Amino acid sequence: MITMKDIIREGHPTLRLVAKEVELPLSKEVIDLGHEMMEFLVNSQDPELAEKYELRAGVGLAAPQIDQSIRMVAVHIPGIEEDSEDYILSDVMVNPKIVSHSVQSSCLAEGEGCLSVDRDVPGYVPRHSRITVTYHDLNGEKQKVRLKNYAAMVVQHEIDHLNGVMFYDRINEENPYQLDEGVNIIS
Numbered sequence: 664m665i666t667m668k669d670i671i672r673e674g675h676p677t678l679r680l681v682a683k684e685v686e687l688p689l690s691k692e693v694i695d696l697g698h699e700m701m702e703f704l705v706n707s708q709d710p711e712l713a714e715k716y717e718l719r720a721g722v723g724l725a726a727p728q729i730d731q732s733i734r735m736v737a738v739h740i741p742g743i744e745e746d747s748e749d750y751i752l753s754d755v756m757v758n759p760k761i762v763s764h765s766v767q768s769s770c771l772a773e774g775e776g777c778l779s780v781d782r783d784v785p786g787y788v789p790r791h792s793r794i795t796v797t798y799h800d801l802n803g804e805k806q807k808v809r810l811k812n813y814a815a816m817v818v819q820h821e822i823d824h825l826n827g828v829m830f831y832d833r834i835n836e837e838n839p840y841q842l843d844e845g846v847n848i849i850s
């Protein structure tokens with residue numbers, strides 16, 4: 664199983680690479696890795712398992728973060744309602760591609776963090792408010808999802824990892840809480 668020791672931290676060169684497209688049909692190795700990445704997210708959101716294995720809670724994980732420079736991310740985004748079993752989005756995305764996006768930008772009110780960054784980096788991270796993403800799932804099926812709000816922020820954070828981009832690259836250095844005209848804040 665994946666634990667925090669498998670997650671590389673900022674400064675590791677793999678985090679700055681552009682990850683390679685995954686060949687289709689999917690190999691057993693890639694499918695197994697995808698399931699392991701999802702298992703990490705599920706475990707990290709389970710209070711007992713997170714404590715037992717000292718996991719930082721995560722809603723997303725990109726393969727480069729476990730030193731696999733391939734275009735695959737896992738996202739496991741729970742609904743807002745307490746104890747609701749339903750998830751806004753829970754899937755492993757192979758070769759995800761943003762095929763269209765809103766002109767409008769949004770950012771999370773509380774900023775962002777990263778499992779590969781062991782420090783707080785305050786500031787707004789402006790992203791597309793809405794995105795349409797195509798990808799292949801672990802069954803090799805092509806999927807197309809339209810995302811907004813928190814889920815759109817998470818998926819863009821993950822796809823950034825596939826392009827060697829860290830969330831703080833997008834924070835305005837002069838004024839981290841700079842808000843351009845019309846940027847929507849998600850709280």
Ligand SMILES: OCN(O)CCCc1ccccc1
Nearest residue numbers: 723724775776777778817820
């Ligand atoms: O790359 C995944 N990761 O480092 C975990 C944190 C994911 C994440 C956290 C806040 C806002 C968007 C995405």
Ligand code: NI
Nearest residue numbers: 776777778779
């Ligand atoms: Ni991250």
